[in-house]
Amino acid sequence: MEKVFINSIGSISAQKTFDNNDFLEEITTYEDNVISAIEPNYKDFIPPAAARRMAKGIKMGVVAAKIAIEEANLTNVDAIITGTGMGCVRDSEKFVTAILDNQEQFLTPTSFIQSTHNTVAGQIALGIGCKGYNFTYVHSSVSFESALLDALMQLQTKEAENILIGGVDESGEHTNAIHKLIHHIKPEKINSNKLLQSNTEGAVFGEGANFFVLSNNKQNSSYAQILGVKTFNTLPQSELATNLEEFLKNNNLSVDDIDVLISGNNGDLNFDNYYLELSKGLFKNTQQVYYKHLSGEFNTASSFGFWVGAKILKSQHIPSEITLNTIKSKGFGTVLLYNQYRGKNHSFTLLRQC
Amino acid sequence: MSKGVAITGMGIISAIGNNVAENYRSLIAGRTGISQISKIDTLHKDSIMVGEIEFTNRELEGKLGLSPNNNYSRTALLGAIAAKEAIADAKILDIKAYRTGIISSTSVGGMDMTEKYYYDYLESGDNRRYIEGxxxxxxxxxxxxxxxxxxxLVTTISTACSSAANAIMFGARLIKTGQLDRVIVGGADCLSKFTINGFKTLMILSDTHSTPFDENRKGLNLGEAAAYLVLESEMLVKKENKKVLGYVAGYGNANDAFHQTASSENGDGATLSMEKALTVAGLKPKDIDYINAHGTATGNNDLSEGRAIIRVFGKEVPEFSSTKAFTGHTLAAAGAIEAVYAILSLQNNIIYPNLNFKTPMKEFTLIPETTLKEKVLNTVLSNSLGFGGNCSTLIFSKNP
Amino acid sequence: MSDLKQELKEKIITQLNLEDIAIDEIADNDSLFGDGLGLDSIDALELIVMLDKDYGIKLTDPKEGKKIFESIEVMSNYITTHRTK
Structure with missing residues (x-):
């Protein structure tokens, strides 16, 4: 089985992450319950004729992909695999609104066409002329991890050499409004730094796009090696530790081998106990990191966690703003990511310094 | 080349039947499921024809024994019915006895409820349980x-009209690489105002019965459906002495990278996906006994797909037909619906008629099968092509 | 320039999100598709809806649009002859 590496990254998030030379040097602090991505100047990346129909999510995805492909020194890839939990919600909202407000008359096709979940992957392919494998996973908080698993299988078996994967979700006005009504979004505006002390239900919703070129050819510029990923549709809190230990064992590792735990805490009173189970249990003596106070919660927020992991392993540095405890590892060799959303769709991902 | 992945069960619900046996009977009888729409109150009801499933949501909920305050979209209801049939067909008694996952696919998802309660959600709490759906x-x-x-391992794929074919492909890979012992693969999509109006804006909906591969084709009929296959590893099949219905022998996915909705003139993507599938299966074009085409009956698809078929098969194109005139185009589910039909073809050595075909297209000489035909079949190739340039091909075989 | 031509240019720019193009950059006889303004088949569908909604002209076959949308000149002549509102 071939080893698989993260050869490049591209990120657009609620922080200024589109410049790959930075690693959270400038932090934007929010006082809100919905936060937006900080956008680059899209015109620097997408020709106006191509950009004119693209909603924010599509632009974020296309640009993050472009940054990653360029950093990997490639002009094309063998496959494009994306994950998106909610898809192109802005175009979906626009089309539903048009149907309802105009009683099904005088509708135009653009927002319908752009609303399909595979729009981002399709647009990236169109942009670079990639005729290869093109998949889009749409399964809540394991959308990105499903894309990762698919890519891993193809790279390990040498079916492909370079695969672009990414997670992308945009926030939509109506979607946010109704998620406030069912308390998936926090009732109060909260300071980013106090997210985990909120003691209220719901999360701070965000958006973003994080893309990566994965390859079975290591480059000098590679960020990390990917050891494995595993997802679970359900996982009772009582079985979390056992399953995690088994996952580590299957990768010939134990809890002591993990230098950093990157935890998907989003400050939701009802569901952060899963993370506490690990941070106060198996990993109480391990250095811990969190990131959703910077990115917001969205179905593919874990792709931002993956970006954080890749950055830590390459830079061998952890910015103070993301530390969750005071333990300091001597070096950062192996990183474990754990994520779940509302108690469902859990994932473990293992990265190693390369 | 590695061995095919065993299919040990299947389930389906479509406009031509509520289970596998009913679907097969309709196919054999040449009985279409296309009619005027009755369950969605749409402005376009007199100008479109659809493949609608006879049961109401209430009836489907009853079959699944759901409580009245459930939050199942019609997509979920149809999916659950078909998946349960697949599990029963595979005679699975203890689902936990082996590592079992599910890879489903959909394009509509819960949009039927979203469009129904879109503004209502903001005003009243009555239906907010559907928001999460x-x-x-x-x-x-x-x-x-x-x-x-x-x-x-449970996940979902959405690549427009090729979604379910891709779910089957990913499932087969999971078995081949040993990630799972058993995986339920397929897709579900219900009709919705969203897709009816969407395809209407593209001006590719026919106002009458669709006529795939016909010179005078006017567009597609939308349909709703769900279908699932049970894929099992060689180890499991041997150990449990399972009856195998057929095999996923090959698969290929490629992108046309040409246009967001239209296929390229020469069907580059479809050509590539068929070639890849043949390579994975270790087969030559001459080894394919029947092609179940995507054949949506839009001007663009049938021309592009037809040209791709000629590019791959040259002068020796095997018998082919599209079954879309039976079921309508069931979007994300189509690849799974047609996978079930492909297995039934292999089991019964039967090629289905391409309904409503009259006049050959002027661009080429391809003529689909127009009557039911008996032929010894060992391999069936099935295409699914979608928006975003997504092209998928699956090859099913009688033997491993 | 006639009011209708001016109106059509404005509508095309807003409805098709051609934000980088100014009205005076579109000449009456420039071809709207292909090498000219570079519109494509999706734009053609948008324009068909515009004909229906704003001028009461219904097209049933998207192929008809190809000829009508050749240029602002052709479009404006067609609308003048066929408009019902």
Whole structure:
């Protein structure tokens, strides 16, 4: 089985992450319950004729992909695999609104066409002329991890050499409004730094796009090696530790081998106990990191966690703003990511310094 | 080349039948499921024809034994019915005895409820339980729950009209690489105002019965359906002495990278996906006995797909037909619906008629089968082509 | 320039999100598709809806649009002859 590496990254998030030379040097602090991505100047990346129909999510995805492909020194890839939990919600909202407000008359096709979940992957392919494998996973908080698993299988078996994967979700006005009504979004505006002390239900919703070129050819510029990923549709809190230990064992590792735990805490009173189970249990003596106070919660927020992991392993540095405890590892060799959303769709991902 | 992946069960619900046996009877009898729309109150009801499933949501909920305050979209209801049939067909008694996952697919997801309660959600709390049912993964989660699949690999693919073919492809890979012992693969999509109006704006909906591969084709009929296959590893099949219905012998996915909705003139993507599938299966074009084409009856698809078929098969194109005139185009589910039909073809050595065909297209000499035909079949190739340039091909075989 | 031509140019720019193009950059006889303004088949569908909604002209076959949308000149002549509102 071939080893698989993260050869490049591209990120657009609620922080200024589109410049790959930075690693959270400038932090934007929010006082809100919905936060937006900080956008680059899209015109620097997408020709106006191509950009004119693209909603924010599509632009974020296309640009993050472009940054990653360029950093990997490639002009094309063998496959494009994306994950998106909610898809192109802005175009979906626009089309539903048009149907309802105009009683099904005088509708135009653009927002319908752009609303399909595979729009981002399709647009990236169109942009670079990639005729290869093109998949889009749409399964809540394991959308990105499903894309990762698919890519891993193809790279390990040498079916492909370079695969672009990414997670992308945009926030939509109506979607946010109704998620406030069912308390998936926090009732109060909260300071980013106090997210985990909120003691209220719901999360701070965000958006973003994080893309990566994965390859079975290591480059000098590679960020990390990917050891494995595993997802679970359900996982009772009582079985979390056992399953995690088994996952580590299957990768010939134990809890002591993990230098950093990157935890998907989003400050939701009802569901952060899963993370506490690990941070106060198996990993109480391990250095811990969190990131959703910077990115917001969205179905593919874990792709931002993956970006954080890749950055830590390459830079061998952890910015103070993301530390969750005071333990300091001597070096950062192996990183474990754990994520779940509302108690469902859990994932473990293992990265190693390369 | 590695061995094919065994299919040990299948389930389906479509406009031509509520289970595998009923679907087969309709196919053999040449009985279409296309009619005027009755369950959605749309402005376009007199100008479109659709493939609608006879049961109401209430009836489907009854069949699944759901409580009245459930939050199942019609997509989830259809999916659960078909997936349960597949599990029963595979004679699975203990789903937890082996590592079992589910890979489903949908394009509509819970949109039927979202469009119904879109403004209502803001005003009243009555139907807010459906908000969580909107996202594409929700129907898959519900199917997993219905089947008792927990603590496992469960995910959803959405690549427009090739979605279910891709779910089958990913499932086959998971078995081949040993990630799972058993995986339920397929897709579900219900009719919705969203897709009816969407395809209407593209001006590719026919106002009458669709006529795939006909010179005078006017566009597609939308349909709703769900279908699932049970894929099992060689180890499991041997150990449990399972009856195998057929094999997923090959698969290929490629992108046309030409246009967001239209296929390229020469069908580059479809050509590539068919070639890849043949390579994976270790087969030559001459080894394919029947092609179940995507054949949506839009001007663009049939021309592009037809040209791709000629590019791959040259002068020796095997018998082919599209079954879309039976079921309508069932979007994300289409690849799974046609996978079930492909297996039934192999089991019964039968090629289905391409209904409503009269006049050959002027661009080429391809003529689909127009009557039911008996032929010894060992391999069936099935295409699914979608928006975003997504092209998928599956090859099913009688033997491993 | 006639009011209708001016109106059509404005509508095309807003409805098709051609934000980088100014009205005076579109000449009456420039071809709207292909090498000219670079519109494509999706734009053609948008324009068909515009004909229906704003001028009461219904097209049933998207192929008809190809000829009508050749240029602002052709479009404006067609609308003048066929408009019902």
């Amino acid at each position: 909107h996202h594409a993964g929700d129907s898959t989660e519900k199917i997993a729950e219905q089947l008792g699949i927990d603590q496992s």
